[in-house]
Amino acid sequence: MILLMQFSFSKTSLFIAALCLPIFAEPLNPPSITSSSQLLPKSKKYTPILAMDGKLKTSWVEGVEGEGIGESLQIKYKSPINFRSLSIYNGFGDPKLWAANNRIKKLKISTEEGIEEIVSLKDSLSLQMIEFKSELRAKEISLTIQEVYKGTNTENTAIAEVVFNSEQAGSALIPPKNTWAIGKWKTKSNIARIQLHNDGTCEMGYETAKMLCTWTEKGDRVIVSLEATLPLTNTDILEIKRRGNPSDPTLEINGKHEFISNRDGV
The missing domain is CATH 2.40.128 (Lipocalin)
Incomplete structure (x- = not known):
């Protein structure tokens, strides 16, 4: 439009x-979310849960020195989910901070069973749907930063929102x-x-x-x-x-x- x-x-x-x-129902199988690091660990502004809270303007931001290559989100469900795709908002969700922070160029998705797939993301804040080669079943999933688009003011890398498109997991995204x-x-x-x-x-x-x-x-x-x-x-x-x-x-x-x-x- x-x-x-x-x-x-x-x-x-x-x-x-x-x-x-449609307004999506609350997930019946909510995940616990941790990260290898976060910006300003004592602050709640950049915690990993903010990558799956259904709000664009809140974001997880990694906290290591440099571009955040190798840093990851770990998502654990109480029971396994089946999924063929994930939806992601790449970078910091607040438009005033999006260009300033790094965005992910390549992302590795891995499961507790040792399945790995590296996908490429567009340099855009709009919703991206990532399709996998085959349907995956997992209880524990890691998202690891492999390569980034560089920000204008900082090396910090952010994820605004991510969700696995699965009936078992529900959805946190509410448009x-x-x-x-x-x-x-x-x-x-x-x-x-x-x-x-x-x-x-x-x-x-x-x-x-x-x-x-x-x-x-x-x-x-x-x-x-x-x-x-x-x-x-x-x-x-x-x-x-x-x-x-x-x-x-x-x-x-x-x-x-x-x-x-x-x-x-x-």
Whole structure:
């Protein structure tokens, strides 16, 4: 879903479609999660449990000197699970800290039975689904950092969220209740796009300058957290609210700007 934005004060028509997503049940076979290290061991901000808490903005961060090669998460279930894939959000989940920290380029998945597989991850905050060569059955699983994409400000390597796609394990990932599909919009001088993904991640910006973001739905509004301050609004938080006639609504941003529709087919 792509939103092209123009800030104005005239009302016009808008197409909005809500895509309902299921809310996953609490896992019946919850894992215990440990790690070989964590950043600032006395702090709760980077503990291994944060890699499976269902929240994008909390993350596990390894704590050794250097890039964290060889550091790992250990996940132990009470009873074995069968899984053919895992879902992962690579890097620090807060968009303001994602580029600053290392992200994983190659990850080794190993089980207590000695099965190992090394997979490549994209350098992206959006949800990635990793398919294995065959279905695996395991009670204890390790995820070990093999290679990284380097951050801009630190050598610390992070994982925002990971889950094994298994009926026996349930799922900790809870995406937003709805996704708004919001027409096309543009500014007078350039085209500003915001692409909202079902998993709560997004990208915002112009063709020549893009930034990461995350979003959540709160009642009649969507809250977007940007990687950096947006010059047009002078803030890194966008509050997009729907108002007016439900059949012919308008959207406002941060309580003062309105979107008007792009009729040019851009």
